[in-house]
Amino acid sequence: MTTKIDPAHDDDTIDLNALFGTLLDHKWLIVAITAAFFVAGVLYTVFATPIYQATAVVQVEQKTPSLPGLSDLTQSLGTTGSQATTEIALLTSRLVIGQAVEKLHLDITAQPHRFPLIGDYLSRGRKPGQLAPPRFGLNRYGWGGEILDIYKLDLPDSLTGRKLELRAEEGKRYALYDDDGKRILEGAVGELVRTGGVTMQVRQLVANPGTRFDIVEQPTLSTIGRLQGDVIAQEQGNDSGIIGLTYNNADPDLAQQVLTQISTAYVRQNVERNSAEAASQLQFVKEQLPKVRQELDRAQAAMNAFQTRSHAVDLSMQTKGLLDQIVAVENNIQQLHLQEADIDRRFTHDHPAYKALQQQMGQLQSQKEQMQKQIGDLPDTQQQLLKLNRDVQVSSTTYTSLLNQAQQLDIARAGTVGNVRIVDSAAVDRNQPVQPRKALVVLVATFLGGFLALAFVFLKQILNRGVEDPAVIEDLGLPVYASVPLSAGQSARSIRSKRGHGARGQLLAVGDPADLAVEAIRSLRTSLHFARLEAKNNILMITGSSPFAGKTFVSANLAAVIAQAGQRVLLVDGDMRRGTLHQLLGTDAAHGMSDILVGAATIEDVRRQGPLPNIDFISRGRVPPNPSELLMHENFTRFIETVVPAYDLVIIDTPPILAVTDAAVIGHHAGTSLLVARFGLNKARELALAKQRFEQNGVMLKGAIFNAVERRTSGYSTYAYYKYKADPA
Numbered sequence: 169m170t171t172k173i174d175p176a177h178d179d180d181t182i183d184l185n186a187l188f189g190t191l192l193d194h195k196w197l198i199v200a201i202t203a204a205f206f207v208a209g210v211l212y213t214v215f216a217t218p219i220y221q222a223t224a225v226v227q228v229e230q231k232t233p234s235l236p237g238l239s240d241l242t243q244s245l246g247t248t249g250s251q252a253t254t255e256i257a258l259l260t261s262r263l264v265i266g267q268a269v270e271k272l273h274l275d276i277t278a279q280p281h282r283f284p285l286i287g288d289y290l291s292r293g294r295k296p297g298q299l300a301p302p303r304f305g306l307n308r309y310g311w312g313g314e315i316l317d318i319y320k321l322d323l324p325d326s327l328t329g330r331k332l333e334l335r336a337e338e339g340k341r342y343a344l345y346d347d348d349g350k351r352i353l354e355g356a357v358g359e360l361v362r363t364g365g366v367t368m369q370v371r372q373l374v375a376n377p378g379t380r381f382d383i384v385e386q387p388t389l390s391t392i393g394r395l396q397g398d399v400i401a402q403e404q405g406n407d408s409g410i411i412g413l414t415y416n417n418a419d420p421d422l423a424q425q426v427l428t429q430i431s432t433a434y435v436r437q438n439v440e441r442n443s444a445e446a447a448s449q450l451q452f453v454k455e456q457l458p459k460v461r462q463e464l465d466r467a468q469a470a471m472n473a474f475q476t477r478s479h480a481v482d483l484s485m486q487t488k489g490l491l492d493q494i495v496a497v498e499n500n501i502q503q504l505h506l507q508e509a510d511i512d513r514r515f516t517h518d519h520p521a522y523k524a525l526q527q528q529m530g531q532l533q534s535q536k537e538q539m540q541k542q543i544g545d546l547p548d549t550q551q552q553l554l555k556l557n558r559d560v561q562v563s564s565t566t567y568t569s570l571l572n573q574a575q576q577l578d579i580a581r582a583g584t585v586g587n588v589r590i591v592d593s594a595a596v597d598r599n600q601p602v603q604p605r606k607a608l609v610v611l612v613a614t615f616l617g618g619f620l621a622l623a624f625v626f627l628k629q630i631l632n633r634g635v636e637d638p639a640v641i642e643d644l645g646l647p648v649y650a651s652v653p654l655s656a657g658q659s660a661r662s663i664r665s666k667r668g669h670g671a672r673g674q675l676l677a678v679g680d681p682a683d684l685a686v687e688a689i690r691s692l693r694t695s696l697h698f699a700r701l702e703a704k705n706n707i708l709m710i711t712g713s714s715p716f717a718g719k720t721f722v723s724a725n726l727a728a729v730i731a732q733a734g735q736r737v738l739l740v741d742g743d744m745r746r747g748t749l750h751q752l753l754g755t756d757a758a759h760g761m762s763d764i765l766v767g768a769a770t771i772e773d774v775r776r777q778g779p780l781p782n783i784d785f786i787s788r789g790r791v792p793p794n795p796s797e798l799l800m801h802e803n804f805t806r807f808i809e810t811v812v813p814a815y816d817l818v819i820i821d822t823p824p825i826l827a828v829t830d831a832a833v834i835g836h837h838a839g840t841s842l843l844v845a846r847f848g849l850n851k852a853r854e855l856a857l858a859k860q861r862f863e864q865n866g867v868m869l870k871g872a873i874f875n876a877v878e879r880r881t882s883g884y885s886t887y888a889y890y891k892y893k894a895d896p897a
Contacts, residue, residue, distance in 0.1 A: 205617020
């Protein structure tokens, strides 16, 4: 017989209404997880070490004068790029950052041991030097106010980067240990100590005797690289020349000192750089001045000699206009020649600035050639006079410009002010740490907790799509004889039993007969009364598809409610591998079914009185090596033939069919066989496979028992059972 599964109940079907109901069913779990994350977020904001931010602002001004026209030329070419970008690179360079590392000894970290988890929190509020007394008698930890200022520490390569331990001792003394606990040296504050290749000098030590500090000397380049990544320099506004600096650290004083050292070193190197550049340009200008002066003297002497010889004094209006034009062009060409010498010194011939300068010179030469053609149409005297006047004026203008430039460069070279200045010196707001952002952390933690709770519930629902509706079981061809709700009382009993508290052997049907689960088992008793009318014998096998379905709970309590109705019941633990029926009844497993099957005992030897007068119980006995073979022995058949006429009902609790074949063997002797399916645990495909396994072995299941049904917002279990009892008097 082929078992079909209704597509409406396919495991792959997603019902939005069911998912919404799942959220409502797990609302307290979601609330608990979200609340836990909320509390964790609050605790983090309380115990997390606050991080403070130091800020500073520097301004980059226009550079001191260079050669005439050179700045305009490079700006017109766009070759200088953003000046702030260059300065930001200098601000975070090894040259500048390295000076801060050297001045503040940042390559040496010294931190006191703190008490785990809450040590940092307890040490807050203590200013350096305000030493807190040891708490709880633990003087090895620092409790706030400790100071360890190491002025000098030179370690061999074998100890660089390793964690060392400094222990404060009486009388301002200390001892240094390596990470293996071996003493390296000992000394006193202010004393320079050299031992075994280690040189150390402690400038200040404020700590309780016994306090321990972790000391690590990192390679200087590693420290500089880490600080380069921590210091953030950004231009504030487009081409504003205003650069903001930020640096975060748990120590506000150290954060301020770091930015102060960086900004000071940056300004100092800028002054030195500008002074060196001005000196270099001044030398170049001074080299050009004598040459231009000689050219000016020669031009003036030539013009005087020509005027004396030709008696020509004035230029015509036309010639004077050409003179002004050609002088302007010549001045530009002359300046470009000066720039060419300077650019040739700084750039290669492939640089865009050099190529643009050559292009400008070519354009000016073209203009000059056109003017030369116009000059060729003038009288010879005017031509000669114009040429001499041009030479004088061009040389004079160039000479004057160079003199002015020399004076400006000399001032720039001798000055102590560069083109950058500190607008806002380094400062830290000690009342407002930047991290943690308490409100944001708590909000994010709460949202994260809610999201993870929802994800967990949905993932659990998707991965464990156990049957939650008895209609799904009936679609498999297994009538559901009873739906047993999850009993809170039984769950509490199981927990107390595992912890060793409470009555271990008291059944739910005996201890709490009004429980909804017991009422459901009573309805099962009624259904079985009619189901067994056509059965071949009075043996009832209760099995499951997999462990933890609750078949033992159903078997024991069903026996109890049937015995309460006045019928004699024999309860047999047929799971000789892992049977736990004896635990539920508060007894032991010795001398049971396995002893009967191996011929070591008779029924009278192993039969025990159950929890009610009409119940007899046979435990599993000692665990045999071959349970399946024992069940197939004729001893089991004789056992069945013996107990059938002696009782109104024989209930046999068997192992799960998908785990072992024992249930299939026992099923051949049973007149009625029921399969227990647990709510939310057993899947439809699993139950179908269990049914198919029985059918392949010639055992027909009479029906199923839907166990541990939980109340759900949507679905069958919302209306399955209601408590119905008398009102209290």
